[in-house]
Structures are given as C-alpha cells and as structure tokens.
Amino acid sequence: MFFHVKELQYHAKPDRPDPVYAKKLQEVLGGQFGEITVMMQYLFQGWNCRGNQKYRDMLLDIGTEEIAHVEMLATMIAQLLDNAPVEDQEEAAKDPVVGAVMGGMNPQHSIVSGLGATPTDSAGYPFNSRYTVASGNLLADFRANLNAESQGRLQVVRLYEMTDDRGVRDMLSWLIARDTMHQNQWMAAIEELEQNEKPIVPSTFNQQYEKQEVSHSFMNYSFGDESSEGRWAKGKSMDGDGEFEYIRDPKAFGQIPVLKPAPGYIHGTPNNNENP
Amino acid sequence: MFFHVKELQYHAKPDRPDPVYAKKLQEVLGGQFGEITVMMQYLFQGWNCRGNQKYRDMLLDIGTEEIAHVEMLATMIAQLLDNAPVEDQEEAAKDPVVGAVMGGMNPQHSIVSGLGATPTDSAGYPFNSRYTVASGNLLADFRANLNAESQGRLQVVRLYEMTDDRGVRDMLSWLIARDTMHQNQWMAAIEELEQNEKPIVPSTFNQQYEKQEVSHSFMNYSFGDESSEGRWAKGKSMDGDGEFEYIRDPKAFGQIPVLKPAPGYIHGTPNNNENP
C-alpha cells in the first residue's frame, strides 16, 4: 500500500516556459528508459520477488522513489508548457522564434493533453510495458537495472546539454545524481549476488548439458580480424571456467535444411510447381 | 555486405513434430530478448559505432552470428510444425492428446504462416525494434548486451526444461553454450572499458554539476528497513568516489506544485468552478 506526500522529492520549476524542450524532456519520462519504465520495472521485480525479503524491500524502496521521479518530470513538463501558443502556424512563422517554437512542439501537448505531460517519449510514442523486465532471476534483473540506469543517466545528461534554463538544470542535476547512486546500487547488488553464485545466468543450470566446446569461443564471422585484439579473444574467461579462444574461420556444424512439403489442407505452393 | 552459407551453424532437427512446443519456442526467436532482438541490437551498435574499429568489428561479428541463430530457430520451429493438425477442435478434443495439441497451438501457425515460424513471441506478439538498444555509448550498450544474454540464456534454459525431445535439446545445448560465451564476452568488454573510464555512464559528464549530496545515498521509501542490510547501504561506493549512506527517513526537498490555469484557448476546466 502507498501514501502520497504533497511536496516533490526535489524542486521542479523552470525559469521560463519552453514547449519545445518539453517535447524533448518527455523521453526520460515515458521513453524506453524513462522513469515510468524503471518505476514499473522495480515495482514488479519487488512484487514478484520470491523468498528474498532483503531484495524485495530494496526493490520496493527504489520503485517507490521512481514514482516520485515520474511526478517531478510530469510537473516540470506541465510548467514548460505554460501558455504554449496555438496560433495559426504560418502566421507565427513570420516571427522566427515563435515559428520555431510552434514547429518544434508536440502537437498533442495542446490538442490532447491541454498543456499537460503525457506518458510518451520524445517522438510521441506511448510507454508500453514490454520495456520492462522482471524475470524472477535477480542477477539477470539487476543487470537489466544497471543497464536501465546507464541508458537513463546518459539521456538525462544529453538533455542537460540541450538547455540553459537554470531551473531545469537544477532538477536534472538531482536526477543525474540519483542515477549515479542507482548505478552504484546495482553494481553493489550484482557483486553481492555474484559472491554467492557463478556469474553466468542462470547459475543453476548444469553446464554439462550445454555444448561446452563452444562456451568460450569467439567466432569471427567477418572477413578481417580486428576483433581478435579484445579481452574477449584471449586469456582466462570471466567465469573462471576456461580460456577464451578466437576462431578465425568458423565452420558450419549443421545440416542444409530441407523442409517437408505442407499437407494439402494448408494450401501451400503446389509441389508439382517445383523446378518447372 | 553479407553472404549466406547453406548449412546451419549447428543442427536444428527435432525428433518429432510438436506444434505446442513450437509456440513456446517462438519466445526466444521473436520475443523481447529473442535472437531477432540481439541480431538487430548488435548490428545497429556496430553500424553506429564511431571511431572504435575493434569494437565495431566485434559487434558485427556477433551480430552476424545472431542471424544464424535466428535461422536455426526458424528452421526448428518449421519442423516442429510439420503436419500440424487443423481439424475441427471439438471433435479432436475427444482424443485428449490431439485436443491438447490443438488447444495449445498458436492458431496463426496454421492460418497465417502455413506451418512456418513467425517473427513473434510465445504470446503471438510481434517483434518490434523498441526492444533494441544502441545509444552511441559502448559501456552503456555492453551492459544492455550482458543483460540481453542473461535474460536470453535464462529463457532458453527454461525451454530446455519443458521438452524431452533430444533433437530440440541438442540445439538448445548449443544456444546455451553460445550464451555462456556471450555473457563472458560482454563481461570482458565491460572490464576493458572500465579500465579506461569510470564505471558510471557516461563517464565524461562533469560530476560537479550533479547534486553530489545524494550521489551515494540509499533512500528508504518504505516502512521497515530490511533494505539496510545490503552492500548498497554501507561501505565504499562502487565508483570509488564516496561511502554508501542509508537514509532511513528521506525528506522531501521540493515545492508543493501549483500549476497556473490554462489559457482560454485550451478550454480546460473553467476556473470559477474551483471550490464551488
């Protein structure tokens, strides 16, 4: 169960409206790695967490924090849209600044949401839950989380570069710092789990049943071998189970596939047509 | 530019048809973390790679391998669908085995693709490119890749548990081994990059501009503090820049938001309606 506190986690107040920037800022609200994604991802990981109360609690803590980030961004975007113009655009274009503002806005910010934030990204594409990850395996999911915070911080930093508004930058400086913490947090949680299980997810599968001959082989599927110079091509493997191997010229091990004709009730290509 | 070799990378031949399993196997072909996703993800990361030829080559090597995995899975699924029944289902249900087969199939495997694999997941939902990640920052993206291979191997292992077919298990044992390698590979590449830059993505943002007071603080947003027991709540932070701090009772720093009424041309809620 949840409770709401009226104050925002941190200030979210721009110096002045900027509807074009509002459109861009939507990316980190409703985009693939926006705050809605991590909110849903952490909450579902927490709710689905089986038998690990420490991790469940931690996941619900951070998931609850992310709702507050969604709130801050929605609030900021609404203010960036204050009094956004809706005049005739060709007329507006005579003043280049007004014209640029109108051309750069997301029209749904006036037509659909009435100057409010929307749960969409900077291209106007809606958030969908296939962005989120909750697999029931915490090591796998913490890697998803570290990725999400890495992509997220990268996007916020890029947005920081795109504005001079001190109010916006102030809020972003908070989100960037929290993303620093959250990257740290997932690295710490990953380290903790890896001390108790092997780093290959899932660690509980009996590796005798995998084709171990190719479990540490880098296969060079292009002409040229710059890829042989990386850490992945030589030396001890990261799981400690073998040595990396570089296969310069990989061979095919499988058959040439020949599929049976489809039965008549499928009405595929008639077989007497072959090789006419 | 690419060339095709007729032989498969590895055998893909089931002992017998099994259209219900065909539906399930679609998950690792066209699902969120299926082979189409990693194929597209690695190829786009490679094509977009700016000024790092070693990584570009490596990305295109593995991306090209993944096309071969898509091919193996598509071939396997088509064979699992050989002669799949399409009879009247109520009639079929009188034989429980036939009934279960028909009830468990994806009907599009007969109606739409004519006993062929489809680029969709096990719920019949189509692959879409928002599953993929290519941010222009390799450390961020290699974390996405490590996650993708972790989720992917987890799903393949689960599918391995769901069948007794030796042909299917043989092919899956190959894919599992390659996922072992690929997790190793991304861990190695991440380690290599982290030796040259700080582990917080992006490493090039001047951290003076972030709100550093909260860059290492875990905030406990739930009543109860099991989350204080984790590695993320105490000790040296993973980036080496500070100490983790546990904030048992986080405070709000921001304002209570009060938005301005919308201008008349938006036709929002009339303001005289407030507090009637």
Add this chain to the structure above:
Amino acid sequence: MFFHVKELQYHAKPDRPDPVYAKKLQEVLGGQFGEITVMMQYLFQGWNCRGNQKYRDMLLDIGTEEIAHVEMLATMIAQLLDNAPVEDQEEAAKDPVVGAVMGGMNPQHSIVSGLGATPTDSAGYPFNSRYTVASGNLLADFRANLNAESQGRLQVVRLYEMTDDRGVRDMLSWLIARDTMHQNQWMAAIEELEQNEKPIVPSTFNQQYEKQEVSHSFMNYSFGDESSEGRWAKGKSMDGDGEFEYIRDPKAFGQIPVLKPAPGYIHGTPNNNENP
C-alpha cells in the same frame, strides 16, 4: 450492408493548403478519440448488441454517420496537402515561412501517402483497435461513448482555435455541433437505462458478495485533506444505497506478502543466496 453516397455529409474545403495544419488535424481522424475510433466503437457495439433492437439500430445509425466524418476529414486533409513542398529543407529554411511549413509537416504525408490523409494521429502514431470499447453492457459502453464525444469535441475545439482558415472552420463547426448532439444523445440514452437499472455497472451483480463496508468510503491516501471538501466525501451516495464516508487515515487490511521460492526448473535466484 452499406451504401455510399458521393456527396459528403457537409462541406470539406479549405481556403488554401496548409500542410502543417494537416498534420495536426490528423489527431481527430486517427487519434485515440478520433473519428475512426468512434466509427469502429459504435459499429462493433451495434453488431455485438444482444437482444435490444432499438439500441442496435441507434448504434448502427451513429456508427454509419461516423464513417462519413472519417470521409470528411480525410478529404479535408488531402486538400490541405495540395502541392505541399518537398524541396531541400535547408534551402527552404532561408525563407522562414517555407522553412516552418517544411519543418512542421509530417514527412510521411509526402514520402508514404503521397499527399493523402493517413489513419494516424497528429504524432504519426497509427490508429489501433485497443482504443475502442464494446463490452456487451450498454450502460458501461454508453459511458465510454459519452467520454469519447467529450474528448473528441474538446480536441476539435482546440483545433478550431489553431486556424484562421474559414473553410476549415466551417467544417469544424459542423463536427462540433454533431459532437454536441452526440453528447446529448449519450446522456439521454444513459438516463433511459438508469431508469431501469441501478447506476452501478453491472447492476446485476448481487452486492451482498462485495465487501460493502468500503462501497461508499473515500480513502485519503495523501498527507493533507483537501479532498474532504468534495461531494464524494459526504452526503448521500449517488447510487442511493448509503452515505459517503471520508477515511482520513486508511489502514492496511492485508498480509505482508511472502512468496514461496520458485521450483528448481524455473532457475530463479538460488535460495542460499538470500541474506548472504
């Protein structure tokens, strides 16, 4: 079965082309509450209507009218796109007006549809049928319809404010009037149904089986109680079955969830990892 009449239901002729406005106008053609949505919604409600010929006929009447509205908007948009420019945009930008036109267009209007309307919204997102509602319960669905006409009229009115073109405004004045009628119509139909059943949908569920202690309680899940001042917090409930109650400080009634560990074949987080 349907017949087509070549004349439009009402005039749809702009004074002059305006490809930027064409992009915006797409919202009420192919958006969440555009004419395609209501066309599909009313037709499916009519076709699925069980045993109520008066309502079925009315639904198919209005659904058929909405096809005509789709036609008017598509026709208008095609004309707004007449001779839309496709020149090199940087060159065009030297003339601010041309530049604004090109920057504000949906590029698919020239590349994909060849100056034709598309079944998408103002962000270029395609119509999809999850926008529509047909539940088999007419009181529920008429509320969906009243909402759709309210959102729809609001959007058309906003679009009216965004143009000075008299031809466009003339057509919109027709659509606005029809939306006035359609809001009236659904209010009338709702009133008629509510005279015969209770206003809580569905009215046929035996309310003894619901947890009636909380059927009329407003729960205050935020700190602060401005919400206590509304009609929903005191007085007779709207269904006539009780009194509204304001619960200032709602309590949790449920358990702290503790989920069982997953079985081994799921390969979740190894349980010995807990509390390491």
Add this chain to the structure above:
Amino acid sequence: MFFHVKELQYHAKPDRPDPVYAKKLQEVLGGQFGEITVMMQYLFQGWNCRGNQKYRDMLLDIGTEEIAHVEMLATMIAQLLDNAPVEDQEEAAKDPVVGAVMGGMNPQHSIVSGLGATPTDSAGYPFNSRYTVASGNLLADFRANLNAESQGRLQVVRLYEMTDDRGVRDMLSWLIARDTMHQNQWMAAIEELEQNEKPIVPSTFNQQYEKQEVSHSFMNYSFGDESSEGRWAKGKSMDGDGEFEYIRDPKAFGQIPVLKPAPGYIHGTPNNNENP
C-alpha cells in the same frame, strides 16, 4: 513523493494455485481497463491539474490507492502461479487436468517472468499508455474515469464468476466494492462540476460558432427507424438548449470531392492514365 507500506490494502491469497486463472486475472491488472491504466490515468490527471487543488488532491488520493490495487493483483497472480508445471505438454495431456492447465497457461508466465505477474492483459498484450486519458478538462476526464470504473467493475465481476477459489473471490469482493465507490465518486464529482458549467464539454466554447442547426438532431442513417423510439429522438435535449429532432432521411450537404492531381515530384498515378 510516495511511501510504501508493506501490508497490502486487503488480503490477496488464493486457496490454491491456478495458473490458468492467473492468465485470465491479468486482464484487470494490465488490460485496457486494468488497474495499471487507472493508476496512471489518475496520477497524470492529478499531476497535470491546473489550479484546482481540491480535485488535484482527490485525484492523487485515488491514484495512490490504485497503485495498491496493482500490488494486490500482482501478488495474487504470483501465488496462483506457484509451482506451475512446465513438463512436456504432450505427456501431460495424458492426464486431462494437467493437460488443460498447461494448455491454458500463458507460456510467458514460465518462460519470461519465472512465475511472476506481468504488466500485460489476458491475451498477453502489454499495457500501453494510449489506454490512459488526461485532457486538462476535468469534466471530460471524470467521464473517462466513470467509464473506466464501469468497464473495470464489469470485468472483475465476470472474473468472479469464473472461479470457486474463496481466497480469490474474497480479494475480488474488495475490488468490486472499491469500484462501486469509485463509480459513485466520479458521478458525484461530475454532478459537482455540472452544477457550475454546462454539461457539454467543453463548456467554454462559444456555441454561436458551431452549426447549431444540427446540434440536437438524430440522423437515421439506416433503412428502418427503430432508433426513433429512444429518449434521444424526442423531447427536451439534455443540455436544456433545445428539442431533440429525428431526421428520418438525412441529406448530404457537402460537395462531391474532386482532388487535384499530385505534382510531378510525388510520382503519383500518371494523369494521362485516367479513363484510358
């Protein structure tokens, strides 16, 4: 900002696992009118609410309650999935009960989420934010909310009919009661707003600019006139501005559209091809 309480708002504990029912119950978690939809809808309406603190507070109260409903449903679904079988399905089919369980499950519940709830509907289709509504006009949005609670209660009631599990029914009896309250709540809020503005949304548009001749006319677009018998076809209009009128045989008012040929750079159909 938000806080989490570990106890659930109400009990969510099934008598026994039932993975087939878990699939169905997903509808009211992640479907078009599921709890995720109303959670997002109310929170965004609250965050975007301009200048009406009473309504803002109320919206955030109910939005916060809905997060708790998402939590209850996710928790219930995870338990319904406890130890769900993943054996070979053809084998399983020999026991009709096991066979039916396996055939009726969503395979993603084992392959993807590892026996956890997913933010998708009962067909496995992901939640997306185009399901939500926040227009900036509260009367319009409260109608959307009344609809959402009507559709939602209808779906929960249908799910109640589909199970005998007393634990599940107990939880559903809570959700049904809350939906009773929430329908009451939106009816009350609508009544309150309608006392201050006219019932046609938006009430602030000058109706002189709409084509008032057709603002109260029902148009009969089908052969046959059962639709003339409804409240919408005669008597005072609901907005009090006129009389309903029934147009038995509506006429077209518009032109036959004739579009100009496309300019050459569009490469449409060559015009000399017409009437060959």
Add this chain to the structure above:
Amino acid sequence: MFFHVKELQYHAKPDRPDPVYAKKLQEVLGGQFGEITVMMQYLFQGWNCRGNQKYRDMLLDIGTEEIAHVEMLATMIAQLLDNAPVEDQEEAAKDPVVGAVMGGMNPQHSIVSGLGATPTDSAGYPFNSRYTVASGNLLADFRANLNAESQGRLQVVRLYEMTDDRGVRDMLSWLIARDTMHQNQWMAAIEELEQNEKPIVPSTFNQQYEKQEVSHSFMNYSFGDESSEGRWAKGKSMDGDGEFEYIRDPKAFGQIPVLKPAPGYIHGTPNNNENP
C-alpha cells in the same frame, strides 16, 4: 456519406456455437489481412485518389462492400460465442470436451467483450492502421490490393478446412468467392494501368538517374547457385528494357565505413578508450 441496410450481404449463421473456432475466425476479421484492413485500405485509397474518378468510384464501391464483410464476420463470431462457458476451468477439464473449449477460447471474449467479436486477430492482437496501404500511386496500391486479397483468400480457405459447421462453411464460401472476384478485379485494374504506363513503379522517374548497370542483375549472395535456374536469372527482363543477368559472385562497390567520433556533448564512448 453512407447508409446502412439491416440485412447482411449474405447469411452468417452457424449451426451451433463454437467459441474455439470464434477465436480462430478473428484472424480474417481483425488480422493483418482481415476485412478491417481491406475496408480501411480501399476507403483511404478512394478518399485520397487524385483526379481519377473511375478508380475513385471503384475503390469506394469495394471499400463499402468490405464494411459489409466486417459486419458478417462480427455477426458470425458473436453467434459462435453464444453461451460460451465461463466455469472454473480445472473443474471443466474433467470433461475433456468442455476443458478443450475453455482452454482454446480467447479469454477476452468473455471478460472484455461479453461474448462479442473484437477488432483483433486470432492471437488477440489488435488491428492497427499500419497494416493498410494508400500511397497515392494506384499501380503500387493495386499490387498491395492483389496481395491482400491473395493472403486473405488463403486464410479463409484454411479456416474453411478447420470446421465442419455447415453454416460457417456456407458463409465462408461466399467470402472465398468474393475474394476470387477481388483477385480478378485487381489483376484487371493492374493490366489496365500497365497498358498506359511502364510496369516499374513509379513509371515517371527518369531512369537515367538510376544506376542502370544493376537494374537487371540478379546477385547470388549465397554459396551455391540453385537460384540461377529461375526466370529472373536469364532472358528478357519483364519491363522490356534489358536482359536478366546472373552475377554468380557479386563484389562490394562501397567503402569500408569509418564514422567520425561524436562531439563531446553527446557523451559517447571516450575516444582515448579505443585500442587500449
């Protein structure tokens, strides 16, 4: 403008309910090549048709017919769902026939639509307008239409094979015949256009500006040359402009791409990291 006739274009009455078949039949209602797709496709092609009244009229004729096909399928599906069971499924499974019926239904047919047809396909995926084509070039679009009718008839024929219900088969025999006509119709329309323009779409592009050296060359991108045996590899090209050529061993003509490093404000991979 449109009018509705209450009678269906053809009979749509099953001998008996069959909710499992109802799920399958959805494919040709709301699937990629279902009746909703062709309805929308032909109507939009007609409404966007520039300056060719004969084709416009023909397109609107067939588009209007397709609305009637949508109506027939929706009506049939609703009847196939008559009295569909919603009991506890595990209980039902004790009777294998009832169990199979419940396991094979789309649960949304009872939970969401209340035994009504839905605008979705047989996997429950919603219709979306990216299925449709209207390019402004009629020759291109008539090829899209010929494809749609080919895929559509193929799917209906497969569905015909999946049932013994005489009422269903009677309706399908009508749809199959109409698809026969519609394939004929688009072949005829294509022939007519091709008599007036060249068969390569668009015919109005000056072919001097294309790289004509490769306008008739088949390139063999796989090892092995079975593909050399087709009509496409030798003889006069279909456009009459050249001879087909078979390039057994195609060469690359382009550069090895080397992209510039990203500017600092993008925060890509630090360049000093290259070749560490």
Add this chain to the structure above:
Amino acid sequence: MFFHVKELQYHAKPDRPDPVYAKKLQEVLGGQFGEITVMMQYLFQGWNCRGNQKYRDMLLDIGTEEIAHVEMLATMIAQLLDNAPVEDQEEAAKDPVVGAVMGGMNPQHSIVSGLGATPTDSAGYPFNSRYTVASGNLLADFRANLNAESQGRLQVVRLYEMTDDRGVRDMLSWLIARDTMHQNQWMAAIEELEQNEKPIVPSTFNQQYEKQEVSHSFMNYSFGDESSEGRWAKGKSMDGDGEFEYIRDPKAFGQIPVLKPAPGYIHGTPNNNENP
C-alpha cells in the same frame, strides 16, 4: 549461416551532414516498406520454404542482399547526423537555418541513439514484424514482394526529390536500380508460378465449394456508376473462368441479425431494460 564483408555493397557517403534529411531517410530503413521489412520478409520466406529449393535459394539470396541495404542506410544516416546540434532551441531559432535544422530533427537521434540510425520510420515509429509476410504460399508471397518493392521504390524516388546532396543521390540511385531489378524479379517469378497453377491464390482449393455465382461480379455499392467503365466490369475474367459482370444495384442475401441475450454470468444489459 552468414558472413560479413566490411565493404558496403555500394557507396554511402553524403556530401555534408543534414540531420533533417536523416529523419526523413529513416522511412526507407525502418518503415512499413523499409529495408528491414524486406530483409525480414525474404529471409523468413526462405527459411519457411517447404520443398522448393530453387525458390528457397533465391529468397535467401535477396534476403541477404537486403541486409546490406539496411547497412548502407544505417551508415548514411549516421553520417548525415555528424555533429548535429543540440543547443538551446529558442536561441538557435534566431538563426533561421539552425532553427529549422533543430526543429526538423528527430530528437531521439541525439537523446537516444547518440547520432546513430535507429530501426524506426520517419515519424519515429518502430519497425515491427507485423509488417512482414510469409504465408507458406509462394504465389501469394511473391505478390506481397512485388508490392513491397513497388512501395519501396516509390518512397526512395520521393526521397531522391527531397535532396540536392550528390552523395545521397548517388546511393539512392543504386537503391532505385536494385528496386527496378527486384520488381522485375518478382514479376518473373510470379509469371513462372502462374504458368503452373491458376492465378487465383490458393489454386488448390476446389472452387465448387465457393459460391461461384458471385466469383466474377463487380458490385456497385455507391450511387453512380463510374466504376462500370473499368476492365473489371466487363469481358473475360482474368482467371479465364468466366465473364465479368457489373451488378448495378446489389441486393442483400442475408438475414437481419438478431443475437440471443447473453447468459446471466456475463452481466450484459439486463433484458427487461429493452424497449422501456
């Protein structure tokens, strides 16, 4: 299995960056008929091809070529984005050229992909696999392919008109020529198949079971009969089986549908409410 060659199939190098054009060019990379679509479509048709090795080989040849086209377009787009500006947009707008560039870009090109190509279309909408076709019937699918190449070439030609950049035009001239070949190729393959089977897909359905009375009838569903002048309305039908017939005034053959009331457990509209 596949191999990668580092050189591009053809040059892909613009004269100068142009981020606005980069956005537009995305259409033929990740749009409905972009190169990703045809790549996936041909590969899946090849992998699913049953018993026709000549066609399988041909399909995999062209599918493999299309991967190279995806590569060329991705490479071109990345270069068009070189050093794309991310400054404050209102400031930028003071220089109309810079303002137009920034207003016309896809913001995801800087925020999300860091100046890289994305697998999306020119509206920013992601590629999804419902764009692709692989039905198991080659004649049907080759018609899909001919359509895809027709739509594709049309879009590339339009993009050619939208730029003066000689490097871009050089690359497009290659793609246009290949599309010329590919239209030729599919016409040749269709001709070859039609020589062995009848042109109506599928050719293996016994036409006695279709309602042959209407297999060659054009039905005029609009008032006015311009559509009677086409080839489809008179003369020998294209399948050689009959004469086209023009039905000026088509009649309804079906019943007026009357659906049964829903059973109580569906909680539809209460039946005593009918005709109140």
